[in-house]
Amino acid sequence: MICTVTFNPSLDYIVSVDDFQLGMTNRTSSELILPGGKGINVSIVLKNLGLDSTALGYAAGFTGEELIRRLTEFGVNADFIKINHGMTRINLKLKSIDGTEINGCGPDIDAEALEQLMEKIDRLQEGDVLVLAGSIPYSMPDDIYQRILERIQGRGVLTVVDATRDLLVKVLPYHPFLVKPNNHELGDIFGVKLSTREEVVPYGKKLRDMGAQNVLISMAGEGAVLIAADGQCLEAPAPKGKLVNGVGAGDSMVAGFLTGWLEEKEYAHAFCMGIAAGSASAFSENLATKDEVMQVLKQVKS
Structure with missing residues (x-):
């Protein structure tokens, strides 16, 4: 069984506005609504690649109901805990001004709701996979990822963590199977600027020395680096293609x-x-399909 956890999922409202002007009424030229959240993106792409997973998280209000409905349409099992107050957040992403986003807060998660999630995670057994991805709501303890990995220690669960700064660093003593910072996030941890594949290698090795089994570093147009548990250091340039949408490429x-x-x-x-999967999503309007991934894979392995 594969489970992904997204503590603060969203509906992503992605719009294009021609000639956007501050202080004026602007009208969209295109609109798209997608389920959002790093763990959710992982579940969708896993499904596209032929692997079933269960997406864990929280849903509140009418936006939460819509999030679950859309995930079901993607074929993802959404085992979300219902929150009786607030609403699942809506994130506005303005495509015509690259990188411009307005992200909602999401509902407060109380101790009872958190324990409900922990009980779901307690069902994981040897050979199962758990993916913890993304930020956490301000209402949650900042050591929540650490608590989860501590709770499942010794069960033989394959753990993956894609998070930033302390959320990532605090889990390293629990030896996650895989961590996936990008080069900027890796640089933030050590207070340096990392731009090339050569530069990230020693810092990726530091994360492995701190406890991670495998360190996968995504670098957008520069490609990626893997510091593997068996001592290999693999690196590759980015496949050639037109960047269409970078959202979800790392996931x-x-x-x-x-x-x-x-x-x-x-x-x-x-x-x-x-x-191949990361690049295929970057080259696509939506998250990559299996056919798109396989086409890019030919380039990666050529």
């Missing part, structure tokens, strides 16, 4: 890596699948 890389690892238990194949 797709996690899904691709997991798919490749579960297929062959071989790091080079998992790394190539990760790069």
Whole structure:
């Protein structure tokens, strides 16, 4: 069983506005609503690649109901805990001004709701996979990822963490199977600026020395680097293609890596699948399909 956790999921309202002007009434030229959240993206791409997973998290209000409905349409099992107050957040993403977003807060998560999630995680057994991805609501303890990994220690669960700063660093003593910072997030941890694949290698090795088994570093147009548990250091440039939508590319890389690892238990194949899935999503309007990933994989392995 594969489970992904998204503590603060969303409906992403993605719009284009021609000639956007501050202080004026602007009208959209295109609109799209998608389920949002890093763990959710991982679940969707896993499904596209032929692997079932259960998306865990919280849903509130009419937006929460819509989130679950849309995930079901994608074929993802959404085992969300219902929150009786607030609403699942809506994130506005303005495509015509690259990187411009307005993200909602989401509902408060109380101790009872948190324990309900922990009870779901307690069902995981040896050989299962748990993916913890993304930020957490301000109402949650900042060591929540650490608590989860501590709780499942010794069960043989394969754990993946895609988070920033302290959320990531605090889990390292629990030896997660995979962590996936990007080069900027990796640099933030150590107070340095990292721009090239060569520069990230020693810092990726530091994360492994701090406890991570495998460190996968995504670098957008620069490609990716894998510091593997068996001592390999794999790196590759980004495949050639037109960037259409960078949202979810890193999450797709996690899904691709997991798919490749579960297929062959071989790091080079998992790394190539990760790069192919991440790039295929970046080259697509939506998260990558299996056909799109396989097309890019030919380029990665050529």
